[in-house]
Amino acid sequence: MSIRDVASFAAGHWIAPDKTAREIASAITGEVIARAGTARLDTQAMLDHARTVGGPALRAMTFHDRARMLKGVAQHLEANKHLLYDLSFDTGATQGDHLFDVDGGIGTTFVFASKGRREMPDSHVYCDGPVEHLSRHGSFLGQHICVPLQGVAVHINAFNFPVWGMLEKLAPTLLAGVPAIVKPATSTCYVTEAAVRLMLDSGLLPAGAVQLVSGGLGDMLDRLTCQDVVSFTGSSTTAHKLRQTPALVANSVRFVAEQDSLNASILGPDVLPDTEEFDLFLKEVQREMTTKAGQKCTAIRRILVPQAQVDAVIDGLRAALQGVTIGDPRAPETRMGALVSAAQKRDVLQRAAQIGTEATRVFGDPDAFAVVGADKDRGAFVPPMLFHCPDPDQAIHVHETEVFGPVSTVMGYRDLDHAVALANRGQGSLVASLITADPAVARDVTLNIAAYHGRVYINNATSMKEATGHGAPLPHMVHGGPGRAGGGEELGGLRAVKHYMQRTAVQGSPEILSAITGTWIPEGPEYTTPDHPFTRRFGQLRIGETLHTKPRQVTSADITQFAQFTGDTFYAHMDDDAAARNPFFPGRVAHGYLLLSFAAGLFVQPDEGPVLANTGLDSLRFMKPVQPGDSIKVRLTVKAKTPRNADYGEVRWHVSLRNQNDALVAEYELLTMVAR
Numbered sequence: 001m002s003i004r005d006v007a008s009f010a011a012g013h014w015i016a017p018d019k020t021a022r023e024i025a026s027a028i029t030g031e032v033i034a035r036a037g038t039a040r041l042d043t044q045a046m047l048d049h050a051r052t053v054g055g056p057a058l059r060a061m062t063f064h065d066r067a068r069m070l071k072g073v074a075q076h077l078e079a080n081k082h083l084l085y086d087l088s089f090d091t092g093a094t095q096g097d098h099l100f101d102v103d104g105g106i107g108t109t110f111v112f113a114s115k116g117r118r119e120m121p122d123s124h125v126y127c128d129g130p131v132e133h134l135s136r137h138g139s140f141l142g143q144h145i146c147v148p149l150q151g152v153a154v155h156i157n158a159f160n161f162p163v164w165g166m167l168e169k170l171a172p173t174l175l176a177g178v179p180a181i182v183k184p185a186t187s188t189c190y191v192t193e194a195a196v197r198l199m200l201d202s203g204l205l206p207a208g209a210v211q212l213v214s215g216g217l218g219d220m221l222d223r224l225t226c227q228d229v230v231s232f233t234g235s236s237t238t239a240h241k242l243r244q245t246p247a248l249v250a251n252s253v254r255f256v257a258e259q260d261s262l263n264a265s266i267l268g269p270d271v272l273p274d275t276e277e278f279d280l281f282l283k284e285v286q287r288e289m290t291t292k293a294g295q296k297c298t299a300i301r302r303i304l305v306p307q308a309q310v311d312a313v314i315d316g317l318r319a320a321l322q323g324v325t326i327g328d329p330r331a332p333e334t335r336m337g338a339l340v341s342a343a344q345k346r347d348v349l350q351r352a353a354q355i356g357t358e359a360t361r362v363f364g365d366p367d368a369f370a371v372v373g374a375d376k377d378r379g380a381f382v383p384p385m386l387f388h389c390p391d392p393d394q395a396i397h398v399h400e401t402e403v404f405g406p407v408s409t410v411m412g413y414r415d416l417d418h419a420v421a422l423a424n425r426g427q428g429s430l431v432a433s434l435i436t437a438d439p440a441v442a443r444d445v446t447l448n449i450a451a452y453h454g455r456v457y458i459n460n461a462t463s464m465k466e467a468t469g470h471g472a473p474l475p476h477m478v479h480g481g482p483g484r485a486g487g488g489e490e491l492g493g494l495r496a497v498k499h500y501m502q503r504t505a506v507q508g509s510p511e512i513l514s515a516i517t518g519t520w521i522p523e524g525p526e527y528t529t530p531d532h533p534f535t536r537r538f539g540q541l542r543i544g545e546t547l548h549t550k551p552r553q554v555t556s557a558d559i560t561q562f563a564q565f566t567g568d569t570f571y572a573h574m575d576d577d578a579a580a581r582n583p584f585f586p587g588r589v590a591h592g593y594l595l596l597s598f599a600a601g602l603f604v605q606p607d608e609g610p611v612l613a614n615t616g617l618d619s620l621r622f623m624k625p626v627q628p629g630d631s632i633k634v635r636l637t638v639k640a641k642t643p644r645n646a647d648y649g650e651v652r653w654h655v656s657l658r659n660q661n662d663a664l665v666a667e668y669e670l671l672t673m674v675a676r
């Protein structure tokens with residue numbers, strides 16, 4: 001079998017491994033299948049290429065341009081994912097595992113592509129939070145904005161997810177507008193290299209946006225500056241070492257880390273054997289122990305169950321684990337493949353032995369287990385191993401030693417406080433799960449463990465059919481955790497994107513802030529045109545373009561008619577005396593919805609034209625009641641514009657209603673689709 005040369009992609013060129021390369025063995029056969037690493041990498045040239053070619057090209061694109069690019073890249077990967085499946089078997093992963101790694105990575109990229117279009121503007125500036133009013137008369141305001149860092153993101157990834165591990169960092173980085181240098185773990189870098197080749201083949205990434213280091217990173221970290229970010233996944237030992245790189249410390253380089261985690265799963269005190277929830281608990285634990293042969297940062301390492309259920313849980317898990325066929329991941333009957341390497345197998349066995357000093361192994365013998373379709377002694381196979389720790393209060397290893405394989409420990413708890421204390425003994429983890437049908441238990445546990453966990457996953461019979469699983473990090477939700485887990489948030493919707501952006505407080509007049517953010521601010525300048533704004537197409541409308549309507553009086557007959565027509569005869573609109581007894585109203589008042597309807601009647605231009613639809617209304621506030629005899633007038637202003645497709649875009653209008661004394665009566669944002 002030929003040995004695959006895994007290249008690096010540096011400053012636009014593929015660089016083959018040299019004689020310093022490391023050999024990579026198949027997890028199944030132990031044979032050398034690839035080699036990676038070169039001493040010829042010019043790390044400064046790679047950084048320069050990212051900073052001077054990739055960064056400017058990405059920053060010239062808007063958030064939406066980059067979101068569309070991500071979508072295209074994900075589509076290209078999706079169309080070619082079988083190539084990644086084929087390669088991944090040699091990492092020890094089964095077809096089921098590929099769904100997490102390959103499909104999970106592509107899915108994550110799609111989610112960021114979609115979030116970029118929905119939650120970010122089609123521009124170069126992201127407004128973080130509302131305008132802050134810093135002055136009495138509104139001539140001086142503040143707005144937090146986020147802009148892409150002008151450096152490079154260095155991604156150092158763990159071996160266990162060669163595709164997802166890359167894409168979960170790359171998607172938010174590229175969406176932010178920052179180029180990346182990806183350094184996968186050497187033992188599985190041949191899969192990452194293939195994925196990078198596919199992404200480049202898509203032709204969608206600008207030059208310099210993505211580079212790849214297969215093998216050692218050399219002195220790259222010594223060359224980072226304040227505009228760069230290191231995003232690391234791997235062991236706490238490596239994280240600890242890399243965090244202290246003098247250049248990173250001296251230049252305050254951001255370091256996002258996701259490292260060891262001793263995740264717990266708690267069986268609620270309300271869940272008894274032979275119930276749906278009890279079976280659900282066993283299923284979640286079994287799945288987390290055996291997916292990726294337990295080499296998952298979110299896997300369940302600690303199984304916390306009421307004392308009375310310890311035996312039933314161990315019996316149930318024994319039966320479930322007995323049914324897991326171990327073997328060549330390509331064999332259809334295989335449910336659990338191999339660890340990634342012989343070295344990882346040694347590490348797992350050594351750490352499992354440490355657990356064994358505090359706990360009894362109740363399932364799985366590494367010296368006696370069956371493997372189908374492969375040579376047990378050549379591949380990095382181990383069986384799932386279940387331990388029982390009788391005294392979890394005194395034990396240390398079960399809470400602190402992460403065995404990165406199919407190994408987990410059952411511990412009994414006395415009461416919920418005890419369960420909480422044990423869960424928190426992990427000193428910070430990525431996820432804790434709880435199986436309970438009792439909302440009071442869920443609240444008690446969540447409030448007491450949330451500070452120690454990045455994610456709390458609660459499941460029961462109501463949610464189990466659709467729940468995504470204890471171990472599945474979702475791009476929308478925080479993935480990361482405090483303390484031992486590294487303190488980072490690799491994922492979490494736009495939170496992940498902000499790691500690669502600078503948040504800056506900008507202060508100035510409304511006009512200046514409007515110009516910077518591309519969004520109209522109520523105190524900002526207004527523009528009028530001879531034509532009604534509803535007759536103007538998306539591209540013609542200008543931020544700040546405003547229509548002032550004539551006033552309309554609201555009579556008591558209007559209010560009565562509206563009440564009878566709609567059926568809303570609430571006393572405040574119908575009964576003067578009753579309304580006056582209400583502390584909010586001086587007497588009978590107009591319905592808020594009547595005011596909105598009159599406002600539309602005042603600002604709408606009725607002819608067929610470019611306004612296609614009214615799609616919603618945000619931030620509605622009624623500030624002052626309107627009584628019979630009062631009049632209202634409307635100001636309608638283009639606040640923001642977002643192209644949606646070739647045919648139309650969304651226009652966000654700021655609408656304010658004032659009375660005859662110029663007092664603000666109501667305010668809202670109206671969303672319309674306008675033809676381009």
Ligand code: NDP
Pocket residue numbers: 156157158159160183184185186187215216217233234235236237238239242258259260261296297298347402404
């Ligand atoms: P490592 O910490 O050994 O390696 C992680 C990454 O860091 C790899 O890409 C590795 O590259 C790189 N690296 C190591 N040393 C340096 C260095 N001096 N400079 C730059 N980069 C470096 O973790 P592994 O991936 O090997 O996994 C080992 C352990 O990490 C597991 O047993 C588990 O305990 C933990 N782990 C935890 C995860 C989590 O999210 N909780 C996920 C994965 C692993 P190279 O491969 O070339 O050495």
